[in-house]
Amino acid sequence: MASAAEQLAANLNFGAFAKATELKKRLWFTLGVLIVYRIGTYIPVPGIDASVMAELVRTHGGGILGMFDMFTGGALGRMTVFALNIMPYISAAIIMQLMTAASPTLEQLKKEGEQGRKKINQYTRYLTVVIAAVQAYGIAVGLESITGTLGPAVAEPGLFFRFSAVVTLVGGTIFLMWLGEQITARGVGNGISLIIFSGIVANLPSALAATLELGRTGAISTFVLLFLLVMAVVVTGAVVFVERAQRRIIVQYPKRQVGNRMFGGDSTHLPLKINTAGVIPAIFASALLLLPVTIAGFSAEGGPEWLQPITAALAHGQPLYMILYAAMIVFFAFFYTAVVFNPTETADNLKKYGGFIPGIRPGQNTAEYFDYVLTRLTTVGAIYLVAVCLLPEFLISRYAVPFYFGGTSLLIIVIVTIDTVAQIQSHLIAHQYEGLIKKARLRGARK
Template identity: 70%
Template structure:
């Protein structure tokens, strides 16, 4: 069976999509949902002056607002109804994953199977509403305090504006959460990841035009732009190679006799990715480091200065302290989040319950220690890889004035989601080919 699957997978071609009716429906549904998401990104929040907002955002683009604007596809810069994007849901999901490892009640729910997962998902949705409401209120209060040369950002500040903004932004986040779940169930790939992917990709043409414009005006040399394109291609190649790389640990299952037949005895493997944590470490590290810059920019508007301003100066893009802190936080979150998503003890117990064992390693505690040893080595390599991919673009952004959209986190998300989506499409094509083989076998059986 495995050899047949590998043979079919090697013969997959994109021309088969035209014959896969179910896959075409899923692709069209995914495309339509992403188009709806992009339309929503241009519907503004009521009561905001676009000209004044654009001026204020241009001043604060180097802070966390610029980072979040990347993930929201420009929705924050336009202050659309989808300005919060899907980030509150992602934050709530990460918090719930962490809590399931430290709270016994949630850990027990996680082990209950489908019913427990549904309960945890419900708690995640409640957390999303709370985080989104908190962030929306902070945004509304922050907008009321901003005054540009064109006038105040909020046309009519007050309780009514804050209420409308909170309801609108929370509703936008919940809509995207629902849309992402629909894409996952009825479309292709992970819906939440595809929404972030669509936001980044939608802004890439503008970033490319901005870069070429800098070259036309002489701010960037033609040689630098060519080197930038080559560098981006090289980073993409490295990301593809590392994200698809695996350390396969051989798992052997013993033979057992049932009646007159022997079952089992086959060897399988346990795949461990080099970068188990994914894009979570750079996202968290960037957010933490950009908070001082964002707070300092708001203080600058009010004419105040203090220790936050001093920290923001030393933690600016390209500064040595910023780069060192960025690498340190990425390494920390790589190891921390890996322990959250992969538990060697649980994996070893599951192997033991199913009769599997790693050759040369005793089941149980010894297997867990062996898996933890391998995982720590892989995580160290993955942390170095993430640090290199994220630091090089940071230097380009700081020293070369390259737009934020060419950052390492953006490239990681785009490449990772693309690989995942292609894998999903190949899985559906493989299932379609299996269905075709089954139908042919049935027709031959009837003909006989």
């Protein structure tokens, strides 16, 4: 028999959506914030020649510059106030998660509940400012040394330009961080993810047009274009299936007697996702592998002599690149899963509240069982990530398909869409529950 929540979810319709005024306010607020973000991606940093920056992105678009320009929705290529986007905050959040796992002080702070979480969030913001400042200064210094065919990238290099560029770029990142928090609190949730999502989606039409232009000029055959379309649909379906898949571990709570009444005896489940690490392994692996290619590309001589063979071997589609890419994805999948899920801590919490897994002794045995299940789930999840990320890499290297059709961007789009739809459904279900409660109260008052 379906639960009440499942019945409500099955009966969601446009009529219920029209009556959910709170949800509509949240959607309009989210849309307004994303429009503000997109406007900011066209406000340039003072003192930079936009035409030289556009030429730079076209020249070095196959390296890490092209990948991060994709995440920023073109803001990096135009060198606008949101050129760093929200990436420093994501880096800071990941570093704080790693430090929490390594530092007993931070780990204890994490266990203090809401107060400890606020403190860790505050440290994350401070670290975001530091990372953004370092990246902004590096970009400012790097731009001063760049001269394209149209002239220098910076009209008046010097200390004042570096200061103004750092203040502008760091301010843009902090503002985006604040916007993301506002979407999470007053919108439909997942604020940081939605900002990255909107940046990628905003440039999808131009990327699609560029791909179709390759077909029109004969660079890509009609058969290949059809294959790309079919592959995109199939891979999207596979991503949705795997991201929604769960391994549900039954958790039983014993009965207890209080006076003459019996309480407890309920059973629930602990859901474990196949891909616990999400899209983080793909982002980390791409960034590390594309770094030497980008360093070599910025140098007129192709970089140091020892770097040139490495750069050639790490080009898209090369066997070494594919092998290292797959190995790094697998490594980061296991590493990040170990950071975000602690089997021992979960087993201790279950034991503390009297929960147990049928057939498994509480405590250490339960922790070992969690580790056993999670290791096998992560193996499947890592293989899935490798398959999704490597297949588009062949197309990018073989047919010069834009980064927007890569596995990383596809994962971000699908995962964020699934999470956002789930948030909207939860708001609709809550609204329908409120309506049922109000009707019940009115009937009770009449009686």
